[in-house]
Amino acid sequence: MFWILSAPPNPTRQDTIAKLRDKIASPRSQDLAEIYPFNLPDFKVGTLDTLVVLSDDLAKTDVAFEAITVKIGDNLRALLNNNIDQWRSNLSVNESKCKQSIDQYLKGFQWNTMKYRTDKSLRELTDLVSQEVNSIETLMKNKMQSYSTIKTSLAGMQRKQTGNLSVRSLNDVVKKEYFVLDSEYLVTVLVAVPKSLEKEWLNRYETVTQMIVPRSSQRVTEDDEYALFTVTLFQRILDEFTQKARSEKFIVRDFKWNEQQMALEKKALAEAGAAEKDQWSFIYKTTLLRLCKTNFGEVFSCWIHIKILRVYVESVLRYGLPPDFQPIVVKLKPKQDEKKLRDAINLHYAKLGGAANNVAVGVADDALEENLQLLLGDKDYCPAVLFGINAFWIDQNK
Structure with missing residues (x-):
């Protein structure tokens, strides 16, 4: 003093x-x-x-x-x-x-x-x-x-690489056979379901909205917090399904199967992560x-x-x-x-x-x-x- x-x-x-x-x-x-x-x-x-x-x-x-x-x-x-x-x-x-x-x-x-x-x-x-x-x-x-700002951005990049299934990149998780491709009317989406709600998902996903293909949900993978499921539905009700699923704590991931786009995103993610770390x-x-x-x-x-x-x-x-x-x-x-x-x-x-x-x-x-x-x-x-x-x-x- x-x-x-x-x-x-x-x-x-x-x-x-x-x-x-x-x-x-x-x-x-x-x-x-x-x-x-x-x-x-x-x-x-x-x-x-x-x-x-x-x-x-x-x-x-x-x-x-x-x-x-x-x-x-x-x-x-x-x-x-x-x-x-x-x-x-x-x-x-x-x-x-x-x-x-x-x-x-x-x-x-x-x-x-x-x-x-x-x-x-x-x-x-x-x-x-x-x-x-x-x-x-x-x-x-x-x-x-x-x-x-940079620290937050870096944390976001890290979440995409190492976060749970509700936020992380799914490029290295899913396979082509999980998706209905080249359909004019149908689309397959990925849904992150809290592990405590898996049974509820399996019992209710067909009735979240109309126009959902019955028995179309497959379990893809899981982590400590979420299980990842597919579900196939008509494209016209995708927005409605996303909103109603969110209200039930089912998180519809923004993901479409596109091999070229996935390769570009994977490369960009790696480069952005490195650039972010260099800038930091x-x-x-x-x-x-x-x-x-x-x-x-x-x-x-x-x-x-x-x-x-x-x-x-x-x-x-x-x-x-x-x-x-x-x-x-x-x-x-x-x-x-x-x-x-x-x-x-x-x-x-x-x-x-x-x-x-x-x-x-x-x-x-x-x-x-x-x-x-x-x-x-x-x-x-x-x-x-x-x-x-x-x-x-x-x-x-x-």
Whole structure:
């Protein structure tokens, strides 16, 4: 778990860093966390009114970008067949031609001045990052839809080759002698009958409609779900028979004996299946997987830049002008308790909160903590500016 924290100088920025390290990242504080201070450029602040509006917009954008990041990460994991180790190794950010893991990127965060120039206003920077993410999201949606379509098509091809008798190709199942051929009036059709309804079929097929040739049904073959029967009837009532048979759960297959057509279909099915697999392989290996890897890093970086803007705006609103505060990345150490760390941060910065002003200077830490719990209540409240980075979906199954 990571957080981005900002606090005012106490009395200098270096003192702020040193005091926080002493409280949460030293042996005397049980080494709850690691801290990584960083610097931000001088942004064009604008008016307080614009910052208030931007603060609300950034909060919404933060949530939306997190969801998009998680979605792309989930897509990548699915493409890697849920291989967690391989998935984690591909969760990276590539900025300034330097590939970094998520952990490395957050610990060494630097504002990307090449992409997000600081001569732009905070609103312009927010819009610029948002346009980038929206473009990536649209691209990924289209590519994933293409992936889904091809996957469905491939499944359909496989059903024709390996599915049950109600859907699979029948070219390699039936024989010429099953059919009445070259008749002007009669036609033989194939019917897939659920195995539980075989007796009902044999008892009723002659009366499904009129004009069915008596005792014309032959059992051709079966699989685990269906038995395949022939039946001969007059061509003029084929549509009526098909509809009424369907209502009885008897599936009339669209099949006519035509040796040339059957040979062509068999060849086309084999070729289409191979082509489908080749196309799937191409999209999977050279396009979709690569896009997921690249765009995860791009969107994650955008999300963190939005969160940094949010920290900056909230810090100005809370600590005032001119902007003077120290941003710090905080990482919870393995096997440490998140609540304990948050409580330590809240206690350390208690005097920044309005509620703490009612507590006499020099009061003991335990009394101060009790006042905070009673007066502040909200477990997510922090007197300093503090925003979490919910990377649970990255850390899971470790």
